[in-house]
Amino acid sequence: MKMLLASFGRDFLDSLARVGSLNVMFYRTLRSLFPPRYDREELFRQLHRIGVRSLPIVILTALLVGVIMVLQSMTYVRKTGATGFVGAGAGLAVLSELGPSLIGLMFSGRVGANAAAELGNMVVSEQVEALRALAIDPIRFLVAPRFVAIVTSLVLLTVVGDLCGLVGGAMACHWLLDIDWRTFVAGLMEVELLDDFIVGLVKAAAFGGVISTVSSNYGLTVSGGAQGVGRAVNGCVVTTALGIFIADYVITWVWFQI
Amino acid sequence: MALWITVGQMLSLSLWALLRLRLGGREMVRQVYETGNRSILFVGITMAFIGMIGVYELASTMEAVLPEYSTLGAATLQGLTREMGPIMAGLLLATRVGTGMAAEIGSMQVSDQIDAMKLCSVDPVELLVLPRLFASSIASLGLAALGTTIAFFSGMAVAWFGFSILPDTFMSLRFVVTGDLIMGISKALVFGFTVPLVSCACGFQASGGSEGVGKATTRAVVLSSFLVIVEDALITYIGEVLQ
Amino acid sequence: MSTGQTIDPKRPVVQVRGLTHRIGGRRILDDVSLDLHAGEVVGLIGPGGSGKTQLIRCLVTLTWPSRAELRLFDKPVSLLRRRHLRECRSRIGLQFQNFALFDYLDVWNNVAFPLLHARGMTRADADGPVRKALERVGLAGTEEKLPAELSGGMRRRVAIARVMAAAPSFAVFDDPVAGLDPVNSAKIMALLKDYARSAESLVVVATHDLERLLPITSRVVAVFKGRIAYDGPTHDLMSTAPDEVRRFVAAALSGEADPELDEAPGGRGAS
């Protein structure tokens, strides 16, 4: 019992320390963004690597999310008989909620984990120390361009993803459930979607910040060889997932207040 | 490509082991404990937030479409059982457990520990993967059940404080049928089996120092999360057709 | 004891013909043929990137070369003959360049791993050889430590003890003194010398530290650019080896730069 408490206490203190260092990382990243002196080329390279190359996985995820949402709302529709609800329900869920958070999760796996692994590898092989020894600030050189690229890409990808989610929903209606896709679109039009679309984008930007900060922090604090890199990636995706859902809740709550 | 060959080998080996009922005994029990223990807090917190968000969204949608809340609780519980519970537990399993396994096996691979095992005539799949595979399936089931429960109660809290729906009204089982339960359980089992299978295979494919471990881990989380989503869509569709 | 245990001492332990290995179109090893016998201590030398490690991996069956005829313990080896392969592997000991200690096992279990799994010994039976091997490398008393708690030098010695404890018929030490200062590498080499003398088996040592390697070997195999450039007794090395090998050995032993290299720094590749 005492050991359990001790280990719980240690975990608690560790997480407090982690939250603190995440905040420091976020602050230092923001500070290095102004004035914008970061490497342009590095930024474009990151945008390409992060944004363009995540496109396939985001499109596939979004299509499937659309399909799942339609299939899911079907059981409810059967009970209430409101076929119009399929479009509205799927549309709202995809745009404001599942779209951003599932795309964010996939993106965190594809990009956040990758960034943590890459930075961690640079720490382990002393490349980050070498940057410091060559008088280059690692935050400005490595973290700032990633931050900008991740936030920008995730917002843009969410726009694409939203569209694909709706297309996936329409396809599911048409082929799997034999509901005319026009019914789906009509249902979609019945509700005010612009707000949900915007809240989705706000969430995406916040998730981008979370993903970038967490992955840079875990990556730059790696210690202990290949094993350490693996542990850091693991910790990174776990913390990111937590961060995404907490941010999601806070934004949803704030949004409905105003 | 090589990855899928590894997955295939591991799959056949594990099915063979399942047939002979050689599940790794004590080691498997230890792994169930480890897997569950490592993920319980994470899954608990995350699912609590998911429940809160879900109810918030659903309630607002109902407000717009059918302006009454009487079915909110029942719909939430059904959605959680069939869909959100298992899929979120699956995704969280992929992030927490999948990356952990890929990292562990990947770092053994790049530091030649796997080769050292082979030289000692030990099959690394049998020693390392099989116990994790069965353990994770069992743990996944438990985590999905726990996650669903936590999400339901956190959703109930939001409904009470945010929308003034009393717990009595919210607590309703009338939508949940046996089919939903079966679907939820089969999803959790399938996800629990897929995640370690793919993640361990990614770990075995690692090469080239710490960079390789990082790549393997990243690949593991992307592939296993994606497979969880694909399988979810498939199982949901099959369930739809059977009904 | 299985029947494979008794082999004719005159027959080679390792026999390989026409070994060629390509990685991504590049030829790493090119038409290598070797016969290695029990009781020999073989020094494997050659410049960095010449294929020594790949050759070792092929010989111990961890890498399957693009083309080769490999016989171990007088029987052809292939992935298909699993029983023989298993038997071969249980008689091979390799000290990996990066030690490859199992980081979830303590020192005792690391050293005992080949005995327990490859030989199928009980823990009680394995205890004797494990403790003896640890004592030999000067690590008695560290049995219950995890590799992460040891210094780099100690991990190296655990890796060497793991090979020694199993007393394999074919032992390979891949760069056992990499990055060590002169005194510590002399200590490790003395350990290997001692082991090679006491064991009636085939011992292969690969390293750049020729000064300490050559005195303990009976035979030298030089690999240059994936080919065997010299294969013969150590004492004939400087008289019969081709020029490039002699130059390499002389440079490593005397510490005097090759005049051609000295005049034009960077003028030619290190490879």
Place this chain on the structure above:
Amino acid sequence: MSEPTPVARLIGVDKSFGSHTVLAAVTLELPAGRCTFVAGPSGTGKSVLVRHLVGLLRPDAGEVWYRDLRVDQLDEQALLVLRRKCVYVFQHPTLFDSMSVAENVALVVKYHKGVKARVAESLARAQLERMGLSRLADARPPELPSGEQKLVSLARALALEPETLILDEPTTGLDPYAAFEIDAHVRQLKEQGVTLLVISHDLQSIRRLADEVVFLFDRQVRYQGGMQGFFEANDPVLDQFVHARVHGAI
């Protein structure tokens, strides 16, 4: 010969990691314009000692001076300025894998000379040319053998045109040919008057290149003085080291 002025000094430096004491009250002067070797058995904290000079590590106690700068009290920004003059080259070739060799070198030029990417690239290629490494310019670091990777790290450091260069085990783990090539470059730098500090336990390199030798043993400086004196010293520990004897204190 006049006494050479020290370019860097350590005064009474202590350093521990956890309960493990690596340096205890180390005092040391690094003469300008000469080639000093830091030698000692593996794991005696040679790298730890030297990293203090560029502020990659900070001492638990004691002072670190570079000319008239108190290094152990500088903040990160000031350290960046110092590190342009006094460059540290790591034991493992710390090249950026995603960039070509020329880009690796150009990166440093671009950051410190404030020039456009294209100019930096051509300056970088010129630097590689000077070192006879043009053939490597377009290669990716992971494809190169470790000897060549180390040469490129050296080229990258030299692109900063440092007044002091610190090399951490430049020849460890290399075959004799690769080691010669590195040593030839070090000799060239020595002739150009760059202050050199080389960490190495390679006795052959020490014989070839050292002006001064600092020998670290058991957390302290055991010997500091000329190269000849190092090889002929009447100290059992030094004697064991230079003759690689198995028995003794090491």
